Amino acid sequence: MKDAELALAEQVSTVLRHLVLLLRRSAAGQPVTSQQYAVLGSLEPGPRRMTELAEEHAVQLPTMSVQINRLEEAGLVARGADPADARVRTVELTGEGRERLLAVRRARIAAIAEELAGLTGDERDTLAAALPVLAKFGRKNR
Amino acid sequence: MKDAELALAEQVSTVLRHLVLLLRRSAAGQPVTSQQYAVLGSLEPGPRRMTELAEEHAVQLPTMSVQINRLEEAGLVARGADPADARVRTVELTGEGRERLLAVRRARIAAIAEELAGLTGDERDTLAAALPVLAKFGRKNR
DNA sequence: TGTAATACTTAGCTTGGCTAACTTAGACTG
DNA sequence: CAGTCTAAGTTAGCCAAGCTAAGTATTACA
Numbered sequence: 001m002k003d004a005e006l007a008l009a010e011q012v013s014t015v016l017r018h019l020v021l022l023l024r025r026s027a028a029g030q031p032v033t034s035q036q037y038a039v040l041g042s043l044e045p046g047p048r049r050m051t052e053l054a055e056e057h058a059v060q061l062p063t064m065s066v067q068i069n070r071l072e073e074a075g076l077v078a079r080g081a082d083p084a085d086a087r088v089r090t091v092e093l094t095g096e097g098r099e100r101l102l103a104v105r106r107a108r109i110a111a112i113a114e115e116l117a118g119l120t121g122d123e124r125d126t127l128a129a130a131l132p133v134l135a136k137f138g139r140k141n142r
Numbered sequence: 143m144k145d146a147e148l149a150l151a152e153q154v155s156t157v158l159r160h161l162v163l164l165l166r167r168s169a170a171g172q173p174v175t176s177q178q179y180a181v182l183g184s185l186e187p188g189p190r191r192m193t194e195l196a197e198e199h200a201v202q203l204p205t206m207s208v209q210i211n212r213l214e215e216a217g218l219v220a221r222g223a224d225p226a227d228a229r230v231r232t233v234e235l236t237g238e239g240r241e242r243l244l245a246v247r248r249a250r251i252a253a254i255a256e257e258l259a260g261l262t263g264d265e266r267d268t269l270a271a272a273l274p275v276l277a278k279f280g281r282k283n284r
Numbered sequence: 285t286g287t288a289a290t291a292c293t294t295a296g297c298t299t300g301g302c303t304a305a306c307t308t309a310g311a312c313t314g
Numbered sequence: 315c316a317g318t319c320t321a322a323g324t325t326a327g328c329c330a331a332g333c334t335a336a337g338t339a340t341t342a343c344a
Contacts, residue, residue, distance in 0.1 A: 005255050005258055005266075006255055008255075008266065008269070009254040009255040010251055011270075013254055014277070015273050015276045018277055019161065020162075020165065023158060024200055033331085035330080035332095038159065049291085050291070050292065050293095051290090051291065058166055059331085060333065060334085061292065061293090062292085062294080062295095062333075062334080062335095063332055063333075065293055065294085066293090066294090066330090066332090067330090069293090070331095085290095085340080086340055086341085087290065087291045087292070087341070088290090088291060088292085089292065089293095108155055109151045109152055110151075112151040112154050112155055113147050113148055113150075116147055116151055117147070119275065119278070123275045123278070124147075126275050127150070127154075127272055127276070128150055129272065130271065130272030130275075130276075131150075131153050131157050133261065134161065134269070135156070135157050135160055136261070166332095175299070177300065178299095191322085192322070192323060193321090193322065193323085201300090201302095202302065202303080203323065204301095204303080204324075204326095205300065205302075207324055208301095208325090209300075212299085227322085228309055228310085229310070229321065229323070230309095230321095230323085231323065231324095
């Protein structure tokens, strides 16, 4: 392994720490936690089963079960049944859940856009070019 | 606000979600949690006071107090006193804490370097160019 | 038909956030 | 210099979100 790669890895490590802090700050004061927001997002296209949700969020099934309990109590999602297999539970957005999802998404995107506004046009271009690379980076070894 | 900026903001939002999942996966099974690792990292240059640590990690003082309690119980840090002001407590790494920090850092950097190895040279260049921008992005509005 | 596997849930533990309330020490004011 | 205000930490008590272990119900299969 070359020194240049190690140095790059160190920089990546540092930047990731900063981004985590950014996310933490932007999540404070929202009407749903970032985890809840992510789960609601998974439900946008339509009903999903518990195992799918757990896998998608890299979480054990019991963790997702409890998370869905909280969202259900809050009236944001509803559990259903799969007519083909009585073991599986489906989860879908309620109307209120969908509204909440869209509202939080708007707020999040606005917050990020505001950060972007603080960059120069060149910096935005550089960032835009790197996004596909970062996306690949993040999806590896899943 | 332009459509292009909003579209970029959405992409950033998606990539950040992927990176969070990446971090979560890479943190599993380590001998310290990512929060503990971050705090140990802050102590590397030398003793720090509680308020400094809390501020640096964007956390309330009681949260840091409890975190330091755990690290102290684990033998990784030691509390001390400031001779100039009896109210302030200082925190510093123990020998064991320093060893642990370095070991985890090596493991983390190696893991990131492994991800980097899956990229082409061009992709690495693109990523390297974007890191300063991301760093600026993450540090704004702190 | 009986056993194994699958899909969930619940219970109980840990980490890591928060606020409120307390203690102790320093700073400042009349 | 006495009294009060402010600053620095800690503890207590709450909640979210992760985990494993154990239990239930249903399906698959030998």
